[in-house]
Amino acid sequence: ARHSPGPSAVTPSLLTLSLSSRSVNNFLMTGPKAYLIYSSSVAAGAQSGIEECKFQFAWDRWNCPERALQLSSHGGLRSANRETAFVHAISSAGVMYTLTRNCSLGDFDNCGCDDSRNGQLGGQGWLWGGCSDNVGFGEAISKQFVDALETGQDARAAMNLHNNEAGRKAVKGTMKRTCKCHGVSGSCTTQTCWLQLPEFREVGTYLKERYHKALKVDLLQGAGNSAASRGAIAETFSSISKKELVHLEDSPDYCLENKTLGLLGTEGRECLKRGKALSKWEKRSCRRLCGDCGLAVEERRAEMVSSCNCKFHWCCAVRCEQCRKRVTKYFCVRKEKRERSGGGGASRKLKRKL
Ligand SMILES: *[C@@H]1O[C@H](CO)[C@@H](O)[C@H](O)[C@H]1NC(C)=O
Numbered sequence: 001a002r003h004s005p006g007p008s009a010v011t012p013s014l015l016t017l018s019l020s021s022r023s024v025n026n027f028l029m030t031g032p033k034a035y036l037i038y039s040s041s042v043a044a045g046a047q048s049g050i051e052e053c054k055f056q057f058a059w060d061r062w063n064c065p066e067r068a069l070q071l072s073s074h075g076g077l078r079s080a081n082r083e084t085a086f087v088h089a090i091s092s093a094g095v096m097y098t099l100t101r102n103c104s105l106g107d108f109d110n111c112g113c114d115d116s117r118n119g120q121l122g123g124q125g126w127l128w129g130g131c132s133d134n135v136g137f138g139e140a141i142s143k144q145f146v147d148a149l150e151t152g153q154d155a156r157a158a159m160n161l162h163n164n165e166a167g168r169k170a171v172k173g174t175m176k177r178t179c180k181c182h183g184v185s186g187s188c189t190t191q192t193c194w195l196q197l198p199e200f201r202e203v204g205t206y207l208k209e210r211y212h213k214a215l216k217v218d219l220l221q222g223a224g225n226s227a228a229s230r231g232a233i234a235e236t237f238s239s240i241s242k243k244e245l246v247h248l249e250d251s252p253d254y255c256l257e258n259k260t261l262g263l264l265g266t267e268g269r270e271c272l273k274r275g276k277a278l279s280k281w282e283k284r285s286c287r288r289l290c291g292d293c294g295l296a297v298e299e300r301r302a303e304m305v306s307s308c309n310c311k312f313h314w315c316c317a318v319r320c321e322q323c324r325k326r327v328t329k330y331f332c333v334r335k336e337k338r339e340r341s342g343g344g345g346a347s348r349k350l351k352r353k354l
Pocket residue numbers: 037038040041044098102107108
């Protein structure tokens with residue numbers, strides 16, 4: 001047990017893990033000093049996981065609110081739904097990704113390229129060569145940090161560990177093979193290839209797809225803490241592919257505000273309507289966030305001022321004009337509020353608010 005940063009004294013959530021490297025350092029006081037060198041990298045990785053979560057869910061009813069990132073059994077409230085699964089996977093992927101990238105950049109003395117397969121035949125016409133990103137290193141170290149946050153032995157803990165692993169598998173599975181040609185004047189008779197990390201965005205997009213296909217496991221009923229039920233939990237999870245995201249509970253209704261669960265509901269959220277560059281998912285956001293949640297869409301116009309028609313004057317100044325652009329934005333509002341805005345004091349109040 002001396003070899004892992006065991007969280008015997010404190011069990012920080014991934015959020016605190018990401019907030020400051022000091023809290024990670026505190027966490028590590030219980031572990032060997034050797035792990036201190038990774039703490040800033042772990043914190044940066046957890047942070048990038050959270051940012052990616054916010055990006056991927058920007059136009060979803062659930063939009064990765066801070067509250068959801070408190071993953072430890074804080075206040076006895078620990079959800080185990082599809083969204084919890086995503087948060088674990090993306091955070092664990094972020095930590096592994098950043099550790100691996102730091103390693104490739106030479107930030108750690110004890111790690112470098114993965115050249116373990118160099119010289120071996122990789123496939124038809126190509127050999128392993130060059131500097132592959134050392135995901136093995138990132139995987140091992142991130143496992144030590146992130147999985148250590150899970151102290152229980154119940155179904156929830158098993159679910160979280162499974163999704164942490166799915167996050168790490170996502171990093172490995174999205175790596176890209178990059179090759180260089182060799183041979184007379186670039187004839188490419190042989191190639192050497194290595195594996196590179198993709199952009200982290202790609203890992204996020206991949207995990208979002210997995211999120212939509214997440215599997216529900218029925219383990220909460222009558223699951224005690226006996227050896228028998230622990231065995232049943234282990235058996236169930238080992239039969240599921242490590243790539244899959246897994247959850248135990250259904251998600252609550254994210255349309256509605258629920259203070260107990262820390263949910264804000266979709267009232268007041270912005271959505272997107274027109275625009276050439278919008279994806280299908282974005283184009284349907286007003287329907288998903290407002291209409292299907294029993295809310296109306298309200299159009300609000302605003303003026304934006306920005307620099308434009310910039311000209312270069314000899315020599316050496318750039319002068320710009322101030323352009324005003326009208327922008328239209330859309331927001332979800334309660335239906336009765338809109339209807340009432342026809343007359344009376346309510347409308348004036350509403351206008352001022354807008
Ligand atoms: C690892 O990279 C992150 C940003 O990508 C950086 O903030 C952090 O300081 C790096 N860690 C080390 C030990 O260099």
